[in-house]
Amino acid sequence: MKGKATSFDIAHYAGVSQSTVSRALRNSPLVNEETRRRVHEIAKKLNYKVDKNASNLRTQQSSTLALLLFEDPTEDESQINPFFLSMLGSITRACAKEGYDLLVSFQSTSSDWHADYEDSHRADGLILLGYGDYIDYQSKLQTLLDNHTKFVCWGATVDNRPDLTVSCDNYGGGVLAAKHLIDMVRTDCAFIGDASDHSPEFFARFKGFRDTLKAKGIEVSDRKMANAISTEDSGYHATRSLIANNVKFNALFAASDLIAIGAIKALQEAGVRVPHDVHVVGFDNIAAAGYVSPSLTTVQQNTTLAGQMLVDNLLTLIRGEAVTSTLLPPKLIIRQSSR
Amino acid sequence: MKGKATSFDIAHYAGVSQSTVSRALRNSPLVNEETRRRVHEIAKKLNYKVDKNASNLRTQQSSTLALLLFEDPTEDESQINPFFLSMLGSITRACAKEGYDLLVSFQSTSSDWHADYEDSHRADGLILLGYGDYIDYQSKLQTLLDNHTKFVCWGATVDNRPDLTVSCDNYGGGVLAAKHLIDMVRTDCAFIGDASDHSPEFFARFKGFRDTLKAKGIEVSDRKMANAISTEDSGYHATRSLIANNVKFNALFAASDLIAIGAIKALQEAGVRVPHDVHVVGFDNIAAAGYVSPSLTTVQQNTTLAGQMLVDNLLTLIRGEAVTSTLLPPKLIIRQSSR
DNA sequence: ATACAGTCTGACACCGGTGTCATAATGTCG
DNA sequence: CGACATTATGACACCGGTGTCAGACTGTAT
Incomplete structure (x- = not known):
């Protein structure tokens, strides 16, 4: 037998037609039980x-x-945001559970992602995972919509199509963080992240945080805010710039862990004690949050559920049914950095 | 235009045959430059x-x-070994670089992985990633060989086919760890991992470690060894059992980070100071190694290079060419846990 | 015996490309 | 002008399955 066996080979050995083999292998009720068994047996043998x-x-x-x-x-290309990796894990498992294969592809944010996976029939649908909106992000999503490509997004919203998004309740997460710091009587708060709608997820976290403090009559002044993308390095430098500007605060909310x-790291280097001088709260609950010293209080996103919902919603779309916007509840994990 | 455009649609609009379209799109030198341009243009438009x-x-x-x-x-299915995730990242990038797509699939070690990805023509080859050898692992690999399936393994060896393995020089890594502890004059060493050939990678790390100490006349006694799989929990309990048995040591080499x-964690809970009382050295250099307190001295595996080599070797095999066994050099990263 | 429903099977078109072969059109040279 | 190489194209089989349709066969009611 050279090359791989085909259904014709099985047909030959079983003494039936190829059509019957195809049906038998898919357990069609049309084929005789005895025939079905014989075909399966030969298929296995070959x-x-x-x-x-x-x-x-x-x-x-x-x-x-x-x-x-x-x-x-990032400078080091091989390091992937651990939160995304965690999502990747849960998405992979969810796919397996539903009997789907998963193609994984990294898209440089700058590159022209033609997103031709579905057009080329390599995939039935797309899952888009990434923070924020990049150059042409919305217009590219619109192209997907125009082509009737099935897709769901994590986090970022699609204009006029909230149903295509699965996301953590970022606003609610910000509220949790603020309430916790209010409980700890640490209301002189700084924020590090991206308080513009350039990065919608980060902005929502900030809004929930700000609004909750405001309701208590506390303002988060612009001076106490610094922009950062979701890397350790960026958070480090943003914090250093706050310190360099002599900004005072006794609590800090970061848009990601x-x-x-x-x-x-920046605070400790400057001799500021955490949590004694400054309470710190993060967002995501990545594995490292439990390892750092002091361990990090953070708002957990349920990645297992998120991955499952992304896959479920996408499959629903593929079946041509409607889905509703999905918002997952965040959960506060209190650790040493805020007590 | 209902549904997706096919090459026949393009042929129709361009006023040429479908064959010509196919050739034009693949930039065959057989087609006229002008025709080629027109076809490409229409293809883009559609x-x-x-x-x-x-x-x-x-x-x-x-x-x-x-x-x-x-x-x-593990008990928590959604947590994936961070070292593998890091490999996943580098493999994905390497694939993209070579113009290949990547299908990702988690295999429960117990389940019957038919490994039918290649048989079903979903993939041209397989990359196998995981510690150690599981039930029937070698026999399943043999099945792959029998079916002429192209594959490469990370770590684990394939009987009689060293060329199919890409791996870190685990033995050499163990040597590095031992030499470092000798340098630090911490030679009363414990080992936690799996010092049996059930887990070939861990065993090689142990051998390099043991042999190096032995060359200095130092024995690692069986009492000072405990088995663990690569999870934090397992390492924790293994260490507790050493402590409970009143085993004394001033250095500890763990088979993974x-x-x-x-x-x-177990040492600190028992009041043992790291690194003051016990120096600790890990293996892998996962991200968390830099975050824990004290930060962890470890033997780094170059995952970027490893991913690239796995992909390169596999593609070479797919082309029908021969590859040679690939061993990557480890590197010692010294941090606070051993100084 | 005839009609008819139910069960099972084979023939065949089809999915959308790719590779081979034949051939038309054009150019070149003796 | 005929022989021949060169270039560009179309026709067609093919990859290996799936779905439709027709029909053979059996059993039962009329």
Whole structure:
């Protein structure tokens, strides 16, 4: 036997037609039980596997989803945002559970992601994962919509299509962080992240935080805010600039754990004690949050559930059914950095 | 225009045959420059993308690699070994660089991984990633060999086929760890990992470690060894059992960083100071190694290079050429846990 | 015996490309 | 002008399955 066995080979050995083999292997009720058993047996002996390309071509679907990861570029390309990695894990498992394969692809935020995975029938739908909105992000999403490409987004919203987004309740997370600091009587708060709508997720976290303090009559002044993207380095430098500007605060809310970790490092280097002098709260609950010293209080996003919802919603869309906007509840994890 | 455009649609608009369209799109030198331009233009306008299934079916290859991740089962399924995640990142990037797609799949170690990705023409080759050897691992690899499936392994060896393995020089890494502890005059060493050939990678690390100490006339007694799989929890409990047995040591070598992190926790809980009382050295250099307190001295595996080599070697095999066994040099990263 | 429903199977078109072969059109040279 | 190489194109089989349709066969009611 040269090359791989085909359904014709099985047909030959079983003494039936290829059509019958195809039906038997898919357990069609049309075939006789005895025939079905014989075909399965021979298939197993020949180590036969259905050719996915032929099958997909005929049925016009691929049983495959594509995960497109958009990342802020970092100096060290091999380091991936741990939060996304965690999502990747849960998405992979969710796909497996639903019997779908997963194609993974990193997209440089600058590059022209043609997102041709679905057009080329490599995948039935796309999962878009990444912070914020990049150059042309919305217009590219619009192209996807125009092409009737099925996709769901994590975090970032799609104009007029809230149903395509699965996201953590970032605003609610910001509220949790603020309430916790109010409980701890630490209301002279700084914020590090991106308080513009350039990065919608970070902005929502900030708004929830700010609004909650405001309700208590406390303002977060512009002086106490610094921009950062979600890397340790960026958080470190943003915090240093606050310190250099002689900004005073007794609590700090970071838009992500990586930022918070960088912030703690900058604070400690400046001789500021955490949590004694400054309470720090992060966002995401990445693994490292439990390892840093002091361990980091943070707002947890349930990545397991998130991955499951992304896959579920996408599959629903692919089936042509409607989905509703999905907002996942955040949860405060209190650790040493704020007590 | 309902549905997606096909090459026939383009042929129609361009006033040429479908054959010519196919050739033009692949920039065959056979087609006239002017025709080629017109076809490309129309294709772009129609948002045409080659149907991968049709193309793959005809050419009998998929431009896709499959990554199969084997993990020791943990209680929290969503947490993936960070070292593997790091590998995943570098493999993804390496694939993209070579113009290949990547299918990612988690395999429960217990489940029957038919590894049918290649048989079903979903992927041209497999990358196997996981510690150690599981039930039937070698026999399953043998099945792959029998089926002429192209694959490469990380770490674990394949009987009689060293060329199919890309791996860190685990033995050399163990040597580095031992030499470092000798330099620090901490030679009363414990080892936590798996000092049996059940887990070949861990065993090699141990051998390099043990042999180096032995050359200095120092024995690592069985009493000072405890088994653990690569989780923080497992490292924690293994260390507690050493402490409970009243085993004395002033240095500890852990077969992985996760084990080391669990070990440090157990030591600290028992009132043992790290590094003052016990020096700790890990293996992998996962991100958390830099975050824990004290930060962890460890043997770094170059995951970027490893991912690249895995992909390169696999592609070489797919081209039908020979590859040689690949061993990557480890590097010692000295941090606070050993000084 | 005839009609008819139910069960099972084979023939065949089809999915959308790719590769081969034949051939038309044009140019070149003796 | 005929022989021949060169260039550009179309026709067509093919990859390996899936879905439709027709029909053979069996059993049961009329």
